[in-house]
Amino acid sequence: MHSTTSSRMSFWTFFVLAFLSLAAAASGVWTFEDAQAVVAAKGGKADAYKFSPTKPVKGAITLGSRDILKVSLTVKEGSQAGRPHQAFLLAQEPESKVETFFPLSVKELSGKAKIDLSHKDLPAFLLTAPSLSLSLVLGSFGESAASIVTIGNIKPSLDPTAKALFEKQKQKDLGEGATVYKAKDEIRHIFRADPQSPPKIITLFFLLSVLAGLGGLFIVWFPILGGNLSHLPKALKAAPVSHPFFFASLLSLEGIFFMYYTQWNLFQTLAGMAVVGPVALFSGSRALREVRARREKGER
Template sequence: MKAVLLLLLAATAQAAKLAVESAKYSVVSAKGEPTTKSLSPSERSSSEIVRIGQDDILKLSFQVVDTTTKQGVQPAQAFLRFYDEQSGEEGIQPIRVASSGKAKFDLNMAKPPATLPPTSTAPLKVTLLLGSASYHPEKLELFDLYIPASHPAPVHPDEADFHVLPELKHTFNAPPNLPPRAVSALFAGLVLVVPWATLLGLWLAVGPQVPRLFSPNILPFTASLGAFEYLLYRYWVDLKLGDVITYGSVLGVITVFTGRHALASIADKRLGTQK
């Protein structure tokens, strides 16, 4: 019993197919002289060729019917597929089918639909696609359509930025010629030695008298000044600014007190109060 039911269901499924009847097309030229021909859509490649110009209108009409009842059927989906075998471009145009199964489509080349793919001199294969939950899907070849070639797409001003650019080749200047190390060392020594030699020579020529420079009252002040010089040297070598400020604040306080004591001792010496 189950086998009989399965056979009946299979037979019903095979019988539930769609067909296209009364298919025809007409080309209306700018002069208003239509040329109408009938079509025989099938699953095999069609030998029908249709040519339309820039000012022509292609009118297509057909009716979708049930192959068993021969009654009009409104499929859930109906599309026209325009396919260019040469470029691989395709466009899908939805078709509105009435409840009676009748459908019409007009292709006006003066205002072509956006779904029409860009074309060259090759024809577009026009295929009718039908789909419904209750029927077997159908793919029916209609004709080969020749239409005027598309104009080339305008070049975007930024298109060149999306292509591979030529490799950049840098030209570097030759490294500068350095003098010999002996010459560099000689001039570096002159820069370091000459100022100090000049200072010492002038100092000896003046002959300053500093008999109390290393006295117990003056030596702390002299040492604090030397500590400041050493702090600046350490800052130049490895210390950070925060460390220099911290150490400098402490040395500043010490230098102020030692300096005041040194000045007081010198003043007492001049006034004769200190022996």
């Protein structure tokens, strides 16, 4: 029994180790083979350049305004043909490091990849550069490592008229001067200052004016307007809740306005008004209804 279990464990251990060895052998680095770059001109002779991951194209490839650079190769994952998740041709200006990418068209089964590049595909800044470095970027999900391989240099060739137009366009896109990347001026955000209260002397003047008006109103209320405090017990008996609540709500509203003027913001003031307002409306309607009932009886 013990020997049988040990033999089974040995078999499964050997199987797992063998599988891991095969997986490790299968995984590798994304690379390519059978690569060449062909410069095809309309009505002219095509020039072909061979290159590999270890041997880039010697010298610079001249790309005229009517030429088309055709790059073709076979993408491989380790020793097998494959299709990576990312396959780009990187064109970079060596001094400024300004670069752009061009995706390759890759077939899924055979790994055959190709791309065509002409003057219309290059930005104005790169098109007027003395020389561009070409690199191939391959990478995907999984254990295989990505790779960036320099495959050569191209030299865009422009006639004087086209070069002048592109230089003008480059200055328009990047701004005046030779610096491509430069620090911008500091942006300072200036927010509107908080509203200030008026001077205290003005506030005190209007406060005294309001108090004087209220005092004058109470002075003329009894002899001229017919104020009568003898009806207060009858009013409180007829509406014991409405009259006190209405009077308290009016004082609360004045207190809310005072707090808004001194400390509170608009949101706090609106919240207070939302609480006191309905109380004043409901109790005031009941209190004024009771007053009207007494007035209709001829009681003042």
